[in-house]
Amino acid sequence: MIRLIDLTKTYRGFAAVDGIDLEIPRGRVFGFLGPNGAGKTTTIRMMAGILKPTRGRIELDGIDLADNPSEAKSRVGFIPDRPFIYEKLTGMEFLQFMAGLYRVDHGVPPVDRALELLHLFELTEWRNELIESYSHGMKQRLVMCSALLPAPRILVVDEPMVGLDPKAARLVKDIFREQAVSGTTVFMSTHSLEVAQEVCEEIAIIQSGKIIARGTPEQLGEQAGVDGTLENAFLKITKERMSLP
Ligand code: ATP
Numbered sequence: 001m002i003r004l005i006d007l008t009k010t011y012r013g014f015a016a017v018d019g020i021d022l023e024i025p026r027g028r029v030f031g032f033l034g035p036n037g038a039g040k041t042t043t044i045r046m047m048a049g050i051l052k053p054t055r056g057r058i059e060l061d062g063i064d065l066a067d068n069p070s071e072a073k074s075r076v077g078f079i080p081d082r083p084f085i086y087e088k089l090t091g092m093e094f095l096q097f098m099a100g101l102y103r104v105d106h107g108v109p110p111v112d113r114a115l116e117l118l119h120l121f122e123l124t125e126w127r128n129e130l131i132e133s134y135s136h137g138m139k140q141r142l143v144m145c146s147a148l149l150p151a152p153r154i155l156v157v158d159e160p161m162v163g164l165d166p167k168a169a170r171l172v173k174d175i176f177r178e179q180a181v182s183g184t185t186v187f188m189s190t191h192s193l194e195v196a197q198e199v200c201e202e203i204a205i206i207q208s209g210k211i212i213a214r215g216t217p218e219q220l221g222e223q224a225g226v227d228g229t230l231e232n233a234f235l236k237i238t239k240e241r242m243s244l245p
Helices: 040-047 071-075 090-103 110-120 136-148 165-181 194-201 217-224 230-242
Strands: 002-011 016-024 029-033 055-060 076-079 154-158 185-189 202-208 208-215
Touching: 002 040, 002 071, 002 202, 016 040, 016 055, 016 202, 016 208, 029 040, 029 165, 040 154, 040 194, 055 071, 071 076, 090 110, 090 185, 090 208, 110 136, 136 208, 154 165, 154 208, 165 194, 194 230, 202 217, 202 230, 208 217, 208 230, 217 230
Parallel strands: 029 185, 029 202, 076 154, 154 185
Antiparallel strands: 002 016, 002 055, 202 208
């Protein structure tokens, strides 16, 4: 479960994120949508503990991130939009290194867990190759393996589908769904409304740092008074908002 309470980040008086309240139960794929500059990455960076909120609180799996950062972060797998990977390692070495950092010890030896994830993300045959020889999509999938190493209760993902070919995108969507079915909360920002419609059980739309709508894709359609795709609903909701004084 994720709780954001009055979450706010200001930069010299400008509110990039402006008093967000969200409660997301476990076992759900939750989509976080919004136009460019809406505050998605800023929110996600605060949830990952990289940025300090100006105001408000973040609870991850019931643990307050500010009061107990290492305990809260241990519950979260974070997949940034532009991950840093040390490319002179092989995929397997990278995962072993990350397992050491996370101190993975869930009864499954770290090497077995890494092999299991490499298999899941269809990287097994590349495991002993240097990461610098990987394509962008392969690096993305390797970062996803590393985020899942500690079997997190919460997965926070910034723009997961960028650079993935259709087969890899299908694979990742299926894995996110399976993670949710097994009780993980997946919090995902994306610009792909098709992906959100397909994968997310629930969606929040952020604009100018505020949550302006929340619901299932169908509920957002009803709220916007449009039939059909999430794209129609998103465009109507964000446009209406922009035209407000
Ligand atoms: P995009 O979809 O374009 O990636 P986003 O929804 O992720 O956008 P953010 O990156 O969170 O948006 O940015 C929200 C707002 O905060 C933007 O107006 C951005 O210019 C501003 N902002 C972000 N980081 C900083 C910073 N370090 N200093 C000042 N302003 C910032």
